[in-house]
Amino acid sequence: MSWHPIADRAAARSLGDALRRVGYTEEAVIELLGEEGYGITRDDVPVGERRLPDSRLGTVLRALFLQQPVPVEDLAHALGRAAVEALEATGLAAVGDEVALHGRIVPVGDLFVTSDDFPGEDAEKDPPDFVAAYTPTSKLCDALTPRGPVERALDIGTGSGVQAMLSARQAREVVATDVNPRALAFTELNAALNGFTNIECRLGSLFEPVEGETFDVITSNAPFVVSPENRWAYRDGGLEADQFSELIVQEAIRHLSDDGYATLLVSWVAEDEDDSEARPLEWAAGGECDSWILPIYALDQLDHAVRWNVHLTGQPEPFGQVIDRWTSYLDELGVEIVTEGAVLLHRRAGEAHTARVDVIDDDVVDHAGDQIKRAFEARARLVELGKPNDLLDEHVSLAGLVCLERELDAETGRPRETGALVQITEGMHLGVETQPGLLEIVGALDGTASIGDVVDEAARARGLSGPDAKRLRRDALNLVRELLELGAARFA
DSSP, X not given: OOOOOOOOHHHHHHHHHHHHXXXXXXXXXXXXXXXXXXXXXXXXXXXXXXXXXXXXXXXXXXXXXXXXXXXXXXXXXXXXXXXXXXXXXXXXXXXXXXXXESSEEEEETTEEEEEOSSTTTTGGGOOTTOOOOSOHHHHHHHHTSOOSOEEEEEEESOTXXXXXXXXXXXXXXXXXXXXXXXXXXXXXXXXXXXXXXXXXXXXXXXXXXXXXXXXXXXXXXXOOBOOSOOOOTTTBOOSSTTHHHHHHHHHHHHHEEEEEXXXXXXXXXXXXXXXXXXXXXXXXXXXXXXXEEEEEEEEEHHHXXXXXXXXXXXXXXXXXXXXXXXXXXHXXXXXXXXXXXXXXXXXXXXXXXXXXXXXXXXXXXXXXXXXXXXXXXXHHHXXXXXXXXXXXXXXXXXXXXXXXXXXXXXXXXXXXEEEEEEEEOSTXXXXXXXXXXXXXXXXXXXXXXXXXXXXXXXXXXXXXXXXXXXXXXXXXXXXXXXXXXXTSEEEO
């Protein structure tokens, strides 16, 4: 890589101020380039350029987002002469008659994130220390991280530093680690660009730079890909099979403070589909943490190899060689399935710790931090209660946005006697299939009456007694417990 970011704090602050003044935001990118603006590739740049207006903001997007050279006087008019000088001082651009960006500056919410240029455009030429842009996994890690005021936060394998910055909004101190010195240079520059002074960068592998320390929040979107290669710092972990992910989970448990949360994007292997979540469940077991395993993709050997080498599909011979190497590697390890997902941890006192698995769709996940907190808090309370029937005396209310749905008969349009869904319409957007007769009970959970009283009232209204009333109570308790564990309901 021919350029290196420079954390000139004064220049970075000047540049950040100019970008905010001109309105360079995520909303502006979408408004001017369309809903697919953030998925634009280098092949799409000519079309993107034609969409941009001849305005100050259009000039900024052309230079910083699309990475097209623009006349220096045009960018100086758009951002101010000091901002153009700041681009040069921070190493982000070459400035002559034109300004040519070396990398990209992308608005993420109200943050600015600098990184290398379009990832994957010619990945074979990307150097080992390539620093990826804000990616779908970056967004997912943010969405799955509980937020709130804390003393200390840690981001492992920080890359561009985006997760560290997201944590720095509410943490007194953030430590960001990476084995790639160039990634830490980006993190320092991005922290300065966004005005953060509470982020400390430490060079080293994973948790080695923080040995003996604990943190209230731990995030990791480190290179978790199961791979026979060790080419790119942002992709390949360098350890056999899923040992890299195993190390992250087990070390996160050791470094979590009491009542701390960890959000870890990882991958794991399995010999067959029937045992596909055994590995992460084993990693988290016995570690003084409740865990929540969230698989996203479960791929066979070929699909996994293709997913991470799609940049070679236009080159048949190299593509075939790489796919053969990857599938042979997995075959030698006895791996049939590779799963990518998240492991969430909550450290709490006590001996009995819980674990659950829920498949999620990363395309629909939005900010789930509050849901995750509610879920772990409810699971801790359920452990305290002990016996299932002890839940009957508790007061519970629905939390967040929950939709109660009944299946309709295709011919009559009337609700069916069987088939209903309690759908969480925020966070992870998980749903629970249930019986239509239980929807009324769920809808009555407002915290004013105990669960037992709500169920008994429903039984009386239906004229149920004996075994039928007992069955309703059992089914209702199972459903309420499930909603509590998913964070769709909370203890009053």
